[in-house]
Amino acid sequence: MVYDGILLSLVIGFFRGGSLKGLANMKLRGGWLFPLLLVIQIIIFALQNKVSIIEKLSNSLFLLIYIIGLIFLWLNRNQPGFTVIFMGVLLNFIVMALNGGRMPVSVEAAQFLGREYIDALKAGTYGKHQAITSETLLPFLGDIIPLSPPYPRRQVISIGDVVMNVGAFLFIQHLMLSAPSEKTSTAPASR
Numbered sequence: 001m002v003y004d005g006i007l008l009s010l011v012i013g014f015f016r017g018g019s020l021k022g023l024a025n026m027k028l029r030g031g032w033l034f035p036l037l038l039v040i041q042i043i044i045f046a047l048q049n050k051v052s053i054i055e056k057l058s059n060s061l062f063l064l065i066y067i068i069g070l071i072f073l074w075l076n077r078n079q080p081g082f083t084v085i086f087m088g089v090l091l092n093f094i095v096m097a098l099n100g101g102r103m104p105v106s107v108e109a110a111q112f113l114g115r116e117y118i119d120a121l122k123a124g125t126y127g128k129h130q131a132i133t134s135e136t137l138l139p140f141l142g143d144i145i146p147l148s149p150p151y152p153r154r155q156v157i158s159i160g161d162v163v164m165n166v167g168a169f170l171f172i173q174h175l176m177l178s179a180p181s182e183k184t185s186t187a188p189a190s191r
Helices: 002-015 033-047 052-075 082-098 115-123 159-178 182-186
Strands: 103-105 129-131 145-147 155-157
Touching (some): 052 082
């Protein structure tokens, strides 16, 4: 879902006359953490059902990734939108931490994703997700919002995902619209 928000923000930024130059000039504290976390998460997904130690530790590793991500966001809280992104990630972290390190997903909201997904969800073998049950704590913070056509991708998202996307939108709009335009940088100085 976050990728969708980033793409939408870029498109709207261009329509508003923005430029990618602002993205090139962004300065983030601990910026090296974000790509590292992404690589670790990809490795966990790739090895989750193949390497027993990763399988046993995957829920804890997902929570560790969220904690490091929250630290990164907190370090950059002065950036426009980062406090909002932090709140969205925190909401997702809270519901996952309270439910054993997995994101609870509404089976009803996910019905359109297919029988295989629902079976894997109920069996607890689908990545960092698990079905919402009567035992689930704070289920309203889980993936309960279905997105289907006319939305371009079928998925189920959480309130935290929506909040994160709002923050990412604000941040990208700021970067794209605050970049110096070519008109001002190439215009001759007045006397």
